[in-house]
Amino acid sequence: MPQQPPPQQSSQQQSSRKQSSPAATGPFRRRFLTLTAGAAVLALAPRLPGAYAAPSPSLGLRDDPFAxxxxxxxxxxxxxxxxxRLAPRPYEPSAGLPEEGEVSVQWEISRDERFxxxxxxxxxxxxxxxxxxxxxxxxxxxxxxxxWYRFRTGSxxxxxxxxxxxxxQGDPVREMRLALASCQQYDEGYYTALRHLADEDLDAVFFVGDYIYENAINAKAGARRYPRDRELPASCNHTLQTLTDYRMRYALGKADPDLQAAHAAHPWYVTWDDHEVENNYAAEVSQHNDPVAAFLRRRAAAYRAYWENMPLRSRQRPxxxxxxxxxxxxxxxxxQFDILDTRQYRDDQAYGDGWQYPGPKSEDPARSITGDAQEQWLIDGFRRSSVVWNVVPQQVVFSRRRTTAGRSRLSMDAWDGYPASRRRLLQGARHAGVENLMVLSGDAHVHYAMxxxxxxxxxxSPTAGVEIAGTSLSSGFDGVERPANRxxxxxxxxxMKYxxxxRGYVVVTLEEEQARADYRTLPYVTRPGAPxxxxxxxxxEAGRPGFERD
Known part of the structure; x- marks a missing residue:
């Protein structure tokens, strides 16, 4: 579940909502060929060589396999x-293709958009x-x-x-612009933020978890409220368990035109959080303490579907x-970007996976959110690094978050539930001479600057770096401008500075002298078209860690 501080008990509810402030940066620069324009380009471009093999006629590709x-x-x-991923009929088992077999696919990559x-x-x-x-x-x-790139199969x-x-590596670079994004629950809102992200001037997108959600979705798709002629298939109406389940849930999300636009616009670097498998799971321990063997079968199906649906190399194949x-x-x-996995190797959450008071179990110095091997890999990377910014994209909130002053409940699912891991990481960065540490996080469905x-x-205490925690793209419905417990x-x-x-995402601009975080937001996602x-x-500033509002 999202790990933001629970609201304080109050006899009054906030009755007004502020509107999002207008974009401070003016019109976004464009260097993206939109899907619509891309289709026009394909129509004008030379056909791929006729020597390319066509798929077997028996497959009957009467529907677009690139849906x-x-x-x-x-x-x-x-x-x-x-x-x-070929899927002429995405919501059918095997996506409308045979359960066994193969299809020839041609690809090409070009220096120009007209190929x-x-x-x-x-x-x-x-x-x-x-x-x-x-x-x-x-x-x-x-x-x-x-x-620019494209694929072909048959016609x-x-x-x-x-x-x-x-x-x-080692070349001088004036600037890098990236987007931080996470948490796109299909049935809690439209992916409007991704349409805007597609139009951003970016070098890369870092997606830090909850690409899909494993929950059952009703036929009306929740907040999307489909009319009768657009009801979702019955396959969405149960919690994901099997490889077919997970494949079809990815197909549901990837068929969204806004998500497709964001993928086609920029290269992505991805990692998962929990909902790609099951909410708040920890290594081999499921949220509901299912038998380990059964849960690992489910995890294997989820990991396989994740790899199949992400732009990952063969070495990541599970x-x-x-x-x-x-x-x-x-x-x-x-x-330097050290992308972490804080789910697969972590110790089970202490005192449950919600907001609890810390104690001897959570404070145990042997506990780890990364596992020993990944922790050592990260610290070794700090030692060998010679870059300006050491950036750690990962899943859950890294910095301390109290709900009240003094003794307070903390999130046992985030780094607050694993303080020894956090201390070791910070000590490793300090001993390695890392001056500009930046942690990128998701999961909480709110924006933080810390x-x-x-x-x-x-x-x-000295400031060791900054954390940019990005809100969700759609999870959590519309949200509010000013949380009641802010x-x-x-x-x-x-x-905590912010x-x-x-809903929205963060655009991060890295330069040699400074880094800037622009927190993008939308006033609503439960209907399409939000600005x-x-x-x-x-x-x-580089060499002087700590956030100042611009």
């Missing part, structure tokens, strides 16, 4: 992953075993360059996607219930 769109991710200086200067092309097999997904690890590309051509490689998802990327000498303190019990939470947490409850605004902006 789930295209995506790219895991960008390196010379490589990027291109993704699609007149094709850099590479090739052919691969989309196999039933992998849910007819395609993961092309294109090598030999030029660093720090924009490319069907996919929409065009836009991607870009990263600068060479083995049963295990999948190595923590990994490292660099962006010239400007930034200073990371070496000792959260002492407000005068003043109490801010007073109880002097290191707390707001609207986007910048509710607040914060800046931290």
């Amino acid at each position: 789930l769109g295209v995506a790219s991710g895991e960008a390196l200086p010379d490589s990027v992953v291109l993704w699609t 007149r200067s094709v850099e590479q092309r090739g052919s691969t097999l989309a196999e039933a075993e992998d849910g007819y997904s395609v993961h092309i690890d294109v090598r030999g590309l030029e660093p720090d360059r924009v490319y 069907w051509i996919s929409p065009a996607g836009r991607t870009r490689t990263t600068p060479e 083995s049963g219930p295990d999948m190595r998802l923590y990994r490292r990327f660099s962006y010239g000498r400007l930034a 200073d990371i303190k070496e000792d959260f019990d002492d407000p005068r 003043d109490a939470v801010l007073a109880a947490n002097p290191h 707390f707001a409850d609207r 986007i605004g910048t509710a607040a902006s914060f800046v931290t």
Whole structure:
């Protein structure tokens, strides 16, 4: 469940809501070929060579097999992953394709959006075993360059996607712009925020969890309130358990045009949180303490479907219930990104997975939210780093969050439930000489801007870095501009500079001298068409950690 501080008990409810402030940055720059424009480009572009193999006629691809769109991710200086998944009838078992077999898929990547200067092309097999997904690890590309890509099978051509490689490690970089996004529960709101994210001027998107939710969805899709002629299939009407269940839930989300636009616009780096499997699970322990063997079968199905539907390399392909998802990327000498997995290896939550008073169990120095191997990998990466910004994209809120001043309940599911892990990470960063630590988080369905303190019990303690926690894209319905407990939470947490409850995402701009976080929000998501605004902006100077409102 979302881990934001519970509201204080009050005899009065807040009766008014403030409107989101207008965007402070003016019109967003465009460097994205929209899906609509991409379709026009495909119509004008030369046909792919006729030597490309067509799928077997017996498959009967009368419906568009690219109904789930295209995506790219895991960008390196010379490589990027291109993704699609064939699904001519997404809401049927096996997506309208045979339960066994393979389909030939052609791909090409170009220097220009009209595909007149094709850099590479090739052919691969989309196999039933992998849910007819395609993961092309294109090598030999030029660093720090924009490319366009597309797929073909038979007479069907996919929409065009836009991607870009990263600068060479160690190269000087003036600026990097990224978006932080998470938590897109399909039945609690439209993905309008992603349509706006597609139009942002970005180098990458970091999605830090809850790409799908495992809950049952009624035929009206909850907040989306479909009319009778758009009811969801019965397959959505139960909690996910099997590989087929998870595949179809991904298909439901990926069929959304706003999500497709955001994937086609930018390369993504992804990690999961809990709802990709089950709410608040911890390693082999399910929320309801199911038998371990049964839960691991479910986890294996969920991990497999996750890999099939994300732009990930083959090395991330899971083995049963295990999948190595923590990994490292660099962006010239400007930034290093250490993407974490705080679900698969954590100790079980102390005192349950909600908001509880800390005690000997949660304070146990042996407890870990990352597991020993991942923790050592992270600290070793700090030691070898020579970049300006060390950025840690991960799932749950890192900094202390009290609900009241003094002794307070804390979230046992976030890093507050694993304070020894947090201390070791901060000690490792300090001993490695990391000057500019930035943690990117999700899960809580609210926006936070926080200073990371070496000792959260002492407000005068040195500031070790900053945390940018992004709100949800749709989870939590519309939210409110001013949470009822905002003043109490801010007073109880002097290191917390910002707390707001609207849907949206964060745009982070990294430069050599400073980093800036622009908190984008929407006034509503329970109906389509909401405008986007910048509710607040914060800046931290390189070498002087700590947020100041801009």
